[in-house]
Amino acid sequence: MGLDDHRSGSYQLCPSILSADFNRLGEQIQTLEKAGVKWLHIDVMDGDFVPSISFGMPVIRSIRRESKMFFDVHLMVTEPGRYIQDFVDCGADSITVHAEACEDLDRTLQMIRDSGVRVGVSIKPATPVHDISHVLEDVDMVLIMTVNPGFGGQKYIGEMTEKISELREIIEEEDLSVDIQVDGGINRETLPVVLKAGANLIVAGSYVFNGDIRSNVREATAIMRNYTDPFE
Ligand code: DX5
Ligand code: ZN
Numbered sequence: 001m002g003l004d005d006h007r008s009g010s011y012q013l014c015p016s017i018l019s020a021d022f023n024r025l026g027e028q029i030q031t032l033e034k035a036g037v038k039w040l041h042i043d044v045m046d047g048d049f050v051p052s053i054s055f056g057m058p059v060i061r062s063i064r065r066e067s068k069m070f071f072d073v074h075l076m077v078t079e080p081g082r083y084i085q086d087f088v089d090c091g092a093d094s095i096t097v098h099a100e101a102c103e104d105l106d107r108t109l110q111m112i113r114d115s116g117v118r119v120g121v122s123i124k125p126a127t128p129v130h131d132i133s134h135v136l137e138d139v140d141m142v143l144i145m146t147v148n149p150g151f152g153g154q155k156y157i158g159e160m161t162e163k164i165s166e167l168r169e170i171i172e173e174e175d176l177s178v179d180i181q182v183d184g185g186i187n188r189e190t191l192p193v194v195l196k197a198g199a200n201l202i203v204a205g206s207y208v209f210n211g212d213i214r215s216n217v218r219e220a221t222a223i224m225r226n227y228t229d230p231f232e
Helices: 022-034 057-064 080-089 105-115 129-138 160-173 190-197 213-225
Strands: 012-015 039-045 070-076 094-098 118-123 141-145 179-183 201-204
Touching: 012 213, 022 057, 022 213, 057 070, 057 080, 070 080, 070 118, 080 094, 080 105, 094 105, 094 141, 105 118, 105 129, 118 129, 129 160, 141 160, 160 179, 160 190, 190 201, 190 213, 201 213
Parallel strands: 012 039, 012 201, 039 070, 070 094, 094 118, 118 141, 141 179, 179 201
Antiparallel strands: none
C-alpha cells in the first residue's frame, strides 16, 4: 500500500464486498486490486443491531492472506467493543462502530484507538450529526449512512445530502482532519451529489459488483477524479 492511501482527505472508492459473489470472492477482490482500488469495505452484521447477518472473522482472516488492500471494517454490531481486538487480529486496518450501538461510545472509540487501527464512527439516517459532535476530535472518519443499514442495493435517502454538507462545514470550521465516508445507494447519479456535498470516502456495493467490476470501477473513479485536485 502506498503511504498516501490512508492519509486523511484522500478520495477513495471503497467497494463493499457485501455485494460480491461469495463463490468467487478471492477472484473478485483481485480484480478490484488490479483495477487500482486501495480500500475494501467490509460489512459485518450481527442480526441484532441490524436485521440481517453477514459474515465475520474467518472470512476477513482468509481474504487478508491474499490482499494488501486497506481493510475498512464497518461493524453493524451491538456493543462492538466486545470484538475490537478480534477484528484487529484478523486484519482490520480501520474499524467503524455505530454511535447508536455503544453504551459508552467514547470508551469504544478509545479501545479502537489503543488497538492501533484507524477509528471510525457511524450514524444511521435518523441520527443527527449533533449526536457525534463531541467525538469528532477522537475519530479519523465519520461514516454517514445514506440508507438504513442492513442490506445492499437500497435507494439513497435524499435528505442525507444536507447531513454530509453540515458535517463538512463543521470539519472545515473546526479545522479537523476527519474523513467523511458515505455508504448506501451510491451509483453514477448519486456519486456526484455526495462528492459535491463533501464526502471523500465512497462506499459502493451493487454499483461496483453488478455487471463488469473493472468497468464499474473505471466509471466511478473517473467521476471521482473530477472532484479531486490533481496536484493535491
Ligand atoms: C448497508 C451496508 C453497505 C452496503 C451498500 O448496510 O453498510 O455497505 O453494502 O450497498 P449498496 O452500495 O448496494 O447500497
Ligand atoms: Zn457498510
